[in-house]
Amino acid sequence: xxxxxxxxxxxxxxxxxxxxxxxxxxxxxxxxxxxxxxxxxxxxxxxxxxxxxxxxxxxxxxxxxxxxxxxxxxxxxxxxxxxxxxxxxxxxxxxxxxxxxxxxxxxxxxxxxxxxxxxxxxxxxxxxxxxxxxxxxxxxxxxxxxxxxxxxxxxxxxxxxxxxxxxxxxxxxxxxxxxxxxxxxxxxxxxxxxxxxxxxxxxxxxxxxxxxxxxxxxxxxxxxxxxxxxxxxxxxxxxxxxxxxxxxxxxxxxxxxxxxxxxxxxxxxxxxxxxxxxxxxxxxxxxxxxxxxxxxxxxxxxxxxxxxxxxxxxxxxxxxxxxxxxxxxxxxxxxxxxxxxxxxxxxxxxxxxxxxxxxxxxxxxxxxxxxxxxxxxxxxxxxxxxxxxxxxxxxxxxxxxxxxxxxxxxxxxxxxxxxx
Numbered sequence: 076x077x078x079x080x081x082x083x084x085x086x087x088x089x090x091x092x093x094x095x096x097x098x099x100x101x102x103x104x105x106x107x108x109x110x111x112x113x114x115x116x117x118x119x120x121x122x123x124x125x126x127x128x129x130x131x132x133x134x135x136x137x138x139x140x141x142x143x144x145x146x147x148x149x150x151x152x153x154x155x156x157x158x159x160x161x162x163x164x165x166x167x168x169x170x171x172x173x174x175x176x177x178x179x180x181x182x183x184x185x186x187x188x189x190x191x192x193x194x195x196x197x198x199x200x201x202x203x204x205x206x207x208x209x210x211x212x213x214x215x216x217x218x219x220x221x222x223x224x225x226x227x228x229x230x231x232x233x234x235x236x237x238x239x240x241x242x243x244x245x246x247x248x249x250x251x252x253x254x255x256x257x258x259x260x261x262x263x264x265x266x267x268x269x270x271x272x273x274x275x276x277x278x279x280x281x282x283x284x285x286x287x288x289x290x291x292x293x294x295x296x297x298x299x300x301x302x303x304x305x306x307x308x309x310x311x312x313x314x315x316x317x318x319x320x321x322x323x324x325x326x327x328x329x330x331x332x333x334x335x336x337x338x339x340x341x342x343x344x345x346x347x348x349x350x351x352x353x354x355x356x357x358x359x360x361x362x363x364x365x366x367x368x369x370x371x372x373x374x375x376x377x378x379x380x381x382x383x384x385x386x387x388x389x390x391x392x393x394x395x396x397x398x399x400x401x402x403x404x405x406x407x408x409x410x411x412x413x414x415x416x417x418x419x420x421x422x423x424x425x426x427x428x429x430x431x432x433x434x435x436x437x438x439x440x441x442x443x444x445x446x447x448x449x450x451x452x453x454x455x456x457x458x459x460x461x462x463x464x465x466x467x468x469x470x471x472x473x474x475x476x477x478x479x480x481x482x483x484x485x486x487x488x489x490x491x492x493x494x495x
Contacts, residue, residue, distance in 0.1 A: 080116060082105075112126065116142055120151070154189065156179055183200070183231065205223040210239075216248060218253065224266035249285075251313070252271065267294065282307050379404075388404040394484070422450075426454055438468040
């Protein structure tokens with residue numbers, strides 16, 4: 076039996092890999108830090124180590140050095156996962172028998188292809204076309220499916236939902252499941268139920284706080300016909316889905332109404348999206364991020380703001396100044412693209428309407444020139460078509476002006492800290 080050691084601070088990522096590997100009769104052990112990892116490596120002597128690069132204080136080098144010093148472990152191959160990693164650092168890791176480096180969120184098909192190659196174990200993945208996308212806006216979890224059901228993506232869904240609930244510290248989960256122009260039949264019933272059960276279990280939402288946005292009669296019959304879905308409403312437009320939700324207690328106390336979320340309102344019927352799990356892990360759940368934790372994770376970022384509005388430039392600059400991140404501003408698309416030929420940015424905030432070269436032209440040029448830098452669009456535009464067009468061109472998220480600093484922090488963390 077093959078043996079794999081997983082060293083990662085994220086209980087969600089560890090549990091996802093444990094599930095998938097165990098299903099393929101692979102013995103799995105886990106560690107949450109470097110010291111545990113060193114001990115497990117010596118006692119288990121695994122066939123493969125999967126390790127997060129961002130373990131505390133770069134102590135991962137201790138494990139790599141000790142592994143190389145021991146004749147019994149020096150030959151063990153390693154897969155590294157990382158949110159961000161410098162190319163020069165990747166070259167240095169080769170000396171420690173690091174065979175592959177995957178940036179998070181991990182592309183699961185490529186990841187398991189590497190596992191097949193290294194372990195000699197064939198992993199069967201569902202190749203059914205399908206989109207599963209999850210976002211949080213105004214503390215509402217939007218789950219969108221399109222084109223079809225892919226069971227591997229549904230497996231990932233539960234972990235992604237838990238990840239977002241914890242990141243946004245959602246106290247009263249509210250869920251809208253969006254089945255974008257999908258027409259289903261009885262053969263789809265088990266997968267539809269898997270989607271619904273995953274959404275309920277992972278979010279912890281009460282049935283009364285779940286809506287299904289669909290025009291399909293079969294979906295309506297399944298929701299109405301299953302006792303465990305009692306209280307869930309199936310509606311045919313987003314306005315109706317939003318209308319029945321009660322604002323969170325915090326919003327009520329502040330006299331605020333969350334209203335309709337900016338970007339997900341516009342993403343209904345979206346046909347392309349990035350590939351984007353139930354255990355609550357309550358004993359390991361972390362509280363809201365402190366400013367020190369945000370600084371630790373985001374502090375070395377290089378941010379680009381591409382917007383001709385000086386107020387927006389200064390707002391984002393001042394927001395990231397609190398964590399000592401580097402912020403460069405550009406008044407139009409031409410200035411930014413000239414800089415992007417030399418600079419690699421951790422995150423790009425991009426306006427759509429600018430002089431000389433607008434945001435769409437910037438996105439098109441980035442695609443052609445394969446400039447792969449995560450983009451958040453900032454715009455006052457609220458037409459659905461513009462948003463769909465931007466998502467098809469590879470943006471990671473879309474925020475509508477005006478913005479708050481906390482919104483920018485959370486959205487940045489959602490994109491850059493995601494495991495899935």
